Amino acid sequence: MCDAVVVKLSADDVAVQVVQKNLGSEYQWSMDDLFPLFQFVVVRSCIQHLAAEIHFTDDLMEPHLQHGESGIMFTTLKVCNRFCRWLWLCFYLKT
Numbered sequence: 001m002c003d004a005v006v007v008k009l010s011a012d013d014v015a016v017q018v019v020q021k022n023l024g025s026e027y028q029w030s031m032d033d034l035f036p037l038f039q040f041v042v043v044r045s046c047i048q049h050l051a052a053e054i055h056f057t058d059d060l061m062e063p064h065l066q067h068g069e070s071g072i073m074f075t076t077l078k079v080c081n082r083f084c085r086w087l088w089l090c091f092y093l094k095t
Helices: 003-023 031-045 050-060 068-094
Strands: none
Touching (some): 050 068
């Protein structure tokens, strides 16, 4: 199974458990709520070559999959990866 799919499924599992337990099943997520959760799942998944897999998936992705929920989640994954790289660079330059 592709690592990006595992990240999405893990984020969905965590979201469903937390929302149903604390906020009820009718709660509507905004991207402000989802991004930290998605970031947590991406960091905890420890995908060794995430940037390479993102480029590979981006090159081979069908154009019709770039819209809708799949496109939003893939874009969020790219942003999470870029944010992690930026944090690492800031930390590395500080030391």
